[in-house]
Amino acid sequence: MGTIKRKRLYYIYVLIAFMGFAPAAHGQDISVSAQLDTTEFLIGDQVGIELKVKQPINEFVGIPIFEQEINTDLEILEQSENDTTLLESGHYLIKKRLLVTVFDSGYYALPPIPFLYYTDTIRTDPIGFRVRTVPVDTSQAIKDIKMPYGAPLSFAEVFPWAGGGIALAVLILALAYIIRKLKRKEPIIKRVKPREPAHIIAYRDLDKLKAGKLWQQDKVKEYYTDLTDILRLYLWNRYTVRTLERTSEEILDSLKNIDFSDEEAFETLKDIFHVSDLVKFAKFKPLADEHEKCIEGAYKFVDRTKLIVEEKKEESEVEANEEKQGVINEVNETKVLEENSISK
Amino acid sequence: MNETVDVKELNDRIEKESSFVDMIKMEMGKVIIGQKHLVDSLLIGLLSDGHILLEGVPGLAKTLAINTLASIVDADFSRIQFTPDLLPADLIGTMIYSQKKEEFQVKKGPIFTNFVLADEINRSPAKVQSALLEAMQERQVTIGEETYQLPKPFLVMATQNPIEQEGTYPLPEAQVDRFMLKVVVDYPKLEEEKLIVRENIAKVFPKANSILKPENIINARSVVKDVYIDEKIERYILDIVFATRFPEKYNLEKFSAMINYGGSPRASINLAMASKAFAFIKRRGYVIPEDVRAVCHDVLRHRIGLSYEAEAENVTTEDIITEILNTIEVP
Numbered sequence: 084m085g086t087i088k089r090k091r092l093y094y095i096y097v098l099i100a101f102m103g104f105a106p107a108a109h110g111q112d113i114s115v116s117a118q119l120d121t122t123e124f125l126i127g128d129q130v131g132i133e134l135k136v137k138q139p140i141n142e143f144v145g146i147p148i149f150e151q152e153i154n155t156d157l158e159i160l161e162q163s164e165n166d167t168t169l170l171e172s173g174h175y176l177i178k179k180r181l182l183v184t185v186f187d188s189g190y191y192a193l194p195p196i197p198f199l200y201y202t203d204t205i206r207t208d209p210i211g212f213r214v215r216t217v218p219v220d221t222s223q224a225i226k227d228i229k230m231p232y233g234a235p236l237s238f239a240e241v242f243p244w245a246g247g248g249i250a251l252a253v254l255i256l257a258l259a260y261i262i263r264k265l266k267r268k269e270p271i272i273k274r275v276k277p278r279e280p281a282h283i284i285a286y287r288d289l290d291k292l293k294a295g296k297l298w299q300q301d302k303v304k305e306y307y308t309d310l311t312d313i314l315r316l317y318l319w320n321r322y323t324v325r326t327l328e329r330t331s332e333e334i335l336d337s338l339k340n341i342d343f344s345d346e347e348a349f350e351t352l353k354d355i356f357h358v359s360d361l362v363k364f365a366k367f368k369p370l371a372d373e374h375e376k377c378i379e380g381a382y383k384f385v386d387r388t389k390l391i392v393e394e395k396k397e398e399s400e401v402e403a404n405e406e407k408q409g410v411i412n413e414v415n416e417t418k419v420l421e422e423n424s425i426s427k
Numbered sequence: 428m429n430e431t432v433d434v435k436e437l438n439d440r441i442e443k444e445s446s447f448v449d450m451i452k453m454e455m456g457k458v459i460i461g462q463k464h465l466v467d468s469l470l471i472g473l474l475s476d477g478h479i480l481l482e483g484v485p486g487l488a489k490t491l492a493i494n495t496l497a498s499i500v501d502a503d504f505s506r507i508q509f510t511p512d513l514l515p516a517d518l519i520g521t522m523i524y525s526q527k528k529e530e531f532q533v534k535k536g537p538i539f540t541n542f543v544l545a546d547e548i549n550r551s552p553a554k555v556q557s558a559l560l561e562a563m564q565e566r567q568v569t570i571g572e573e574t575y576q577l578p579k580p581f582l583v584m585a586t587q588n589p590i591e592q593e594g595t596y597p598l599p600e601a602q603v604d605r606f607m608l609k610v611v612v613d614y615p616k617l618e619e620e621k622l623i624v625r626e627n628i629a630k631v632f633p634k635a636n637s638i639l640k641p642e643n644i645i646n647a648r649s650v651v652k653d654v655y656i657d658e659k660i661e662r663y664i665l666d667i668v669f670a671t672r673f674p675e676k677y678n679l680e681k682f683s684a685m686i687n688y689g690g691s692p693r694a695s696i697n698l699a700m701a702s703k704a705f706a707f708i709k710r711r712g713y714v715i716p717e718d719v720r721a722v723c724h725d726v727l728r729h730r731i732g733l734s735y736e737a738e739a740e741n742v743t744t745e746d747i748i749t750e751i752l753n754t755i756e757v758p
Contacts, residue, residue, distance in 0.1 A: 308659075308758075325753070327756045327757070328752070328753050328754060328755060328756055328757055329757055330715070330716040330717045330720065330757050331717075332717055333717075360715055363657065363659060363758065364655075364657045364659065364660060364713050364714065364715050364716075364758075365434045365438065365655060365657075365712070365713035366434040366655065366657070366713075367434065367435070
């Protein structure tokens with residue numbers, strides 16, 4: 084800033100400072116004022132301006148609304164809402180705070196701020212203030228310019244890029260998967276094979292055990308071990324009752340706990356477990372017909388306890404067919420009746 | 428494995444030989460209300476020649492139970508209250524100089540009896556505990572230069588109070604392993620306690636009759652050893668004990684960091700023996716997995732060393748044993 088300009092501004096500053104002592108009263112019993120927190124501050128410092136209006140309750144004074152700056156020098160950073168206080172004298176005191184800054188050094192004036200009062204305008208007094216630069220120690224060596232500090236990356240900044248990258252990677256992988264499947268002529272979406280029903284597995288295993296003819300080869304212990312294992316697996320698959328880690332007694336207790344209602348099936352299972360425990364742990368050797376009885380008992384148990392979803396489905400299909408057939412029959416009967424009536 | 432054993436014949440024999448079990452239980456039931464697990468554990472210890480460590484708060488009929496058992500078997504009983512100033516000589520005996528005979532004479536201690544109740548064993552220092560535990564293991568005591576055999580049957584029932592740990596000498600792991608069973612005695616049920624109160628305020632306190640001789644117990648022990656244990660059950664026992672040592676091999680990786688040490692071979696032996704005794708009590712000539720599971724907690728709970736991780740996670744040996752039993756496949 085040139086010396087002449089600075090000198091001129093100094094005179095303006097002094098003149099405005101003298102003017103600042105004048106009372107700020109306009110109209111009837113209404114006063115407005117503007118006050119700076121300090122009249123001297125460093126370049127870039129943030130300084131508050133407090134605007135005040137004192138007015139009777141039944142009057143209205145329009146407080147100015149600023150956008151980004153008061154004038155080209157004074158930049159507004161923040162402005163508060165109007166704060167209204169009822170005074171004992173029956174007046175309103177309305178306050179508004181502005182946070183301003185100046186980015187050049189020198190002498191400045193806060194211009195008179197206009198307040199609308201009906202068709203009249205009441206202005207505050209101008210206030211002069213000085214903005215100083217940072218003092219430079221010339222006795223020290225000149226230092227290099229510091230580069231601006233890098234702000235840390237925030238999640239909001241990274242997220243769109245990262246999200247986009249992940250989405251792109253997923254897209255590429257999906258395309259690669261589809262191309263590979265198409266090349267191999269495989270279906271793109273594999274259908275999950277439905278789990279085999281518990282009784283089907285049990286029947287298959289029992290058939291296999293029967294065909295193995297273990298007891299005929301004097302492998303009685305193995306025969307009963309396999310038989311109980313098949314039944315345990317069946318119970319696990321059918322009722323989700325933990326059986327492999329439980330003893331025979333505990334398995335039977337578990338069935339009681341799930342309200343197993345088929346008494347006959349329960350007794351059959353109990354008998355099989357009893358004989359099997361004797362064979363497995365007490366060297367008991369049952370007679371040949373006992374072996375057959377046990378495996379037949381196992382078949383019977385599975386028969387009586389298997390899930391009959393398929394049968395129900397078939398039944399419903401049969402019912403539907405029957406209904407369909409019934410409709411056809413009715414139609415036929417109607418046709419015959421109609422034909423008869425025509426012939427008559 | 429004795430493949431020639433006739434289990435049917437053995438079953439019949441045990442059915443006959445174990446008839447006294449019901450009588451013992453009946454006589455015990457006259458005096459001890461409830462505490463069936465305690466009575467069963469005493470019988471298991473008695474029949475399998477193992478000692479029992481009891482943990483329970485005072486007043487749960489621990490002393491009364493062993494006293495009653497001693498009177499039923501017509502055996503000697505002594506109770507030793509372990510205190511911080513107890514000396515090994517107070518327990519096993521010492522040499523006393525006889526001025527009349529002008530020689531040292533042996534004064535046998537209270538350990539020379541059939542049933543010993545070592546009350547609050549953790550109140551005495553290690554040297555006294557060692558003296559008792561050595562006698563338990565060797566079934567003999569050396570005083571001066573002479574070694575004396577302890578009477579048969581010899582059953583030690585030691586008690587520990589779980590609520591007062593201050594001023595106690597916890598039993599070292601190596602010594603606690605010598606107890607076949609560690610039984611946790613719990614409070615009686617409400618109905619049971621009503622009967623206990625009624626029994627105790629009556630004019631005459633019921634008394635158990637002597638129905639057995641110590642020799643009968645010795646004979647029964649030999650029959651218990653004959654109880655058939657199948658290879659599958661042996662394998663089951665070993666799986667359980669090995670799971671306490673190498674839990675990760677049994678899909679129990681979560682316990683790897685929680686177990687400092689698992690059951691010793693003595694644990695396997697005792698689990699097999701206790702299972703046999705339990706089968707005998709159930710009047711069966713063969714062991715089934717239920718027998719193993721019934722005694723498993725009592726045999727293993729003091730043989731698993733827990734790490735700080737387990738303590739921090741509030742995991743107890745009970746939890747570990749239960750989880751092992753719920754994981755290992757039953758034969």
